Amino acid sequence: MQRIGVFVCWCGSNIAATVDVEKVAQTLAQEPGVVYSTHYQYMCSQAGQEMIQNAIREHRLTGVVICSCSPRMHEATFRKTVEKAGLNPYLLEIANIREHCSWIHKDKLTATEKAVILGRAAIAKVQLNAPLTAGQSPVTKRALVIGGGIAGIQTALDIAEAGFPVDIVEKKPTIGGKMAQIDKTFPTLDCAACILTPKMVDASQNENIDIISYAQVEKVQGFVGSFSVTIRKKARYVDETKCTGCGLCTEKCPQKKVPNEFNLGLDNRRAIYIPFAQAVPKVAAIDPNYCTMLKSGKCGVCAKVCTAGAIDYKQQDQLITREYGAIVVATGFEPIRLDKFDEFAYSQSPDVVTSLEFERLMNAAGPTGGTLLRPSDGSHPHTLVFVQCVGSRCDGGEKGKSYCSKICCMYTAKHAMLIREKYPDTEVYVFYIDVRTPGKNFDEFYRRAVEEYGVHYIKGMVGKVTPQDGKLKVQASDLLGGRQLRIDADMVILAAAIEPDKTARPLATMLTASMDTNDFFTEAHPKLRPVESPTAGIFLSGACQGPKDIPETVAQASAAAAKVIGLLVKDSLTCSPCTAKPDELMCNGCSSCEKVCPYGAITYIDKPFRGPNRTTLIRRVAQVNPAVCQGCGACTVACPSGAMDLQGFSNQQIMAEVDAICR
């Protein structure tokens, strides 16, 4: 006979204000098998835990149900509690009456009723719980960082510093990411390249770091401690080991009309190229979409001029499979496409640019050599209009993003200040909804733009930009002045919203890491575990988790590294005993479970079974490797005969819960 104890937590007023905890405890005491039922202010407190332990000893409990917060919060805590009192930790069930009940209901009567039902389901389940014992799994002491921007570089450097090998996979031919494209950084106005490139060099020279550039993650298998990742290293048609990065080929290549993505298409590069002077690795790559040799087999100039003999037109994509203990996602961001914002004439005039394009126009290594010139005619612009929140903070999110892109206020203040500093003959207007400057020395920076540099900050939005007679007619409203403005501008700069990189979504699927509706990776806890994904062993670094500026990105990158190091120093991890288990007598041997298992935990054996009349039947049956199984349950659903069950979450237990709820 089961002897179940029920413990209802008030969680201060979190639960008790909406749920009549005393009534819940009394009602659940009537359930079959329940021999003890009580309630207390904070079950997770020392006193609360002792209360549970005493009850286990005193009432010889065989199962414990705690009605409290989400098991994600305190299941581990309470498992330890019951274990110390001599009960198997898996004979504990938690009924979530906080997140699933008190927090979402207002009416005390209905919330109490629901709390009772949730408790009843947990009691029904715990009746069928079996004691389970956890095993151990090893940790591969190598980390993978996906994305080689400032976030990925910082995370990799910190992990490498701690003595663990780490690989950076970067989809572009060079690491550096968006920061490499930026001219100056706020709020100190130091040059981005000057602070980034030494870090890139550090990464390339660090013995523990292996940079796999021009590559993408193709497949991820395994779980925390032992991931197996397949990386596709794209053919760059240049032998990385031979290329010296002299750049001769990039000067001689006859194909000159390739839009230069590093300068956002504002100028052209050759078909063979090194993205920028400080690229790491400094190795050329051939763009197969433009190379005449690769397209038609006629040319071969680069191969002729290359003294190192590094050109290899026959190079193929290469698949690398490596084992990792932890994976850090640092896939970063992209500015949104501006197709839906044609009122700003972005597609109609080359003088309407995005802020990132503007970074290149101001950069000494950019297409204009750092002199601010209008893209249309190369003339010096006198009137410049900045439009904030293009696609950010959009209502409904239909046209743009509902969130604030966070970095635009600051970089616009930076741009405005730099223009006024270099070209005092200019008039600079900034149209904004709000100016948001939380951050160390940020507001001071913005005030300087307004007060010292005389930038015209106007609260209000630009309604329309019309290219006319070489000018951009800007129509806008000044909300504080209560008037309509018409400005003849030479250039308009749009602070385009930022969104996660397009590769993030398929990557999240491979990693089984969750994302929010905007495709930003979700953290395990928004406040307390901000650099971990809810998927064990997956960590988040930089803007892939949400819009961030450089200081914040670097801070998060180092935090993610700290978490990775904390994992990699362990020799083994305790695995969950909630793994799949086949009932061999019912198994058809059909391989359905094997096909859906993302961890490769299922194999088959031919096993003799006793048949009728002393005969032996050989049947193909599934075997689960409990060290590899992660208890995802995919196999239990795929199994046509219901032979596969998840320990701790068996079909019978789930059905018992459903029945208890529907009773």
Add this chain to the structure above:
Amino acid sequence: MQDRVMEKAAALLESGVCTRVLGWKTGEFFYDVTPAVFTSAEEVRTQMVYNPFCGPNLSKYLIAESRKEGKIAVFLKPCDTFSFVQLQKEHRIARDKVYAVGVQCDGMIDMDSLKALGLRGVTAAREVGDNLIVSTLYGEKTVPRREALSLRCRVCKSKRLNDCDEIIGEQGGDLPSDRFAQVEALEAMTPEERFAFWRSELSKCIRCNACRNVCPACSCEKCVFDNPGSGVRNKAAADSFEENLFHIIRAFHVAGRCTDCGECSRVCPQGIPLHLLNRKLIKDMNQLYGPYQAGADFDSKPPMLAFTPEDPEASIITNGRDGQ
């Protein structure tokens, strides 16, 4: 064709290629043809039949038969070979214990179609060219063969004989088939109409389990509906609505594995169009995850057991289909 099948069966036994032959024999009535195992050429000559009423799909019998001693020869029509391949994909048939003879098929006749043509008291039927000469208690009638075809054969998806050791007649290919027309008609109904349709059809069910027992995809060692531990066994019998769900659950259990052989509807004594449930799922899967035919080959991945990042997500499916 009939003679060639019988001769082949006898020859295979006599030459020792196999020790048993899986074929058909006449049941209570001449059209009531039943699967049977023959162990000698003599038995084949006296009992075995092959005629246009040999609808039953023999593939499922191979699960048990291929586990026995010695090799078994089997005669398979094109649609049966899809089940044959599908069962092999699920590791249910020991292929090395089977000698598969594919038989060219021009579609099978069934009694319901003859009755629909107004024929009563049928005692025999023979094929002459494109016609069927039917002997009845009231004299001989000639009907065009295609009008006597069973409903499933009228929308035949393929005449291809998959994975056979030998073929009698000619190898065929996939056919354009409008087998989803009825499903489309159901989809065009309002949810209320559709609910009423299925309630009325499924309420005829007497739970004889014939559909499950004949279905080549329903080949579990222990069916969940027979397993007290599964928690659904008693539920299905609890009330008529739960009872109806038996067929829905069964359709989901065979989703992605059903080859659309149509045996479920053929054997249903209550005439419930059970195959429509399976076809609806096949149609949906084709639409969502790309065309897939269970049992067509050994390499393709069943859509319900495969995953690609391009797979549509549930919420998107609903939005797309309901146009919300």
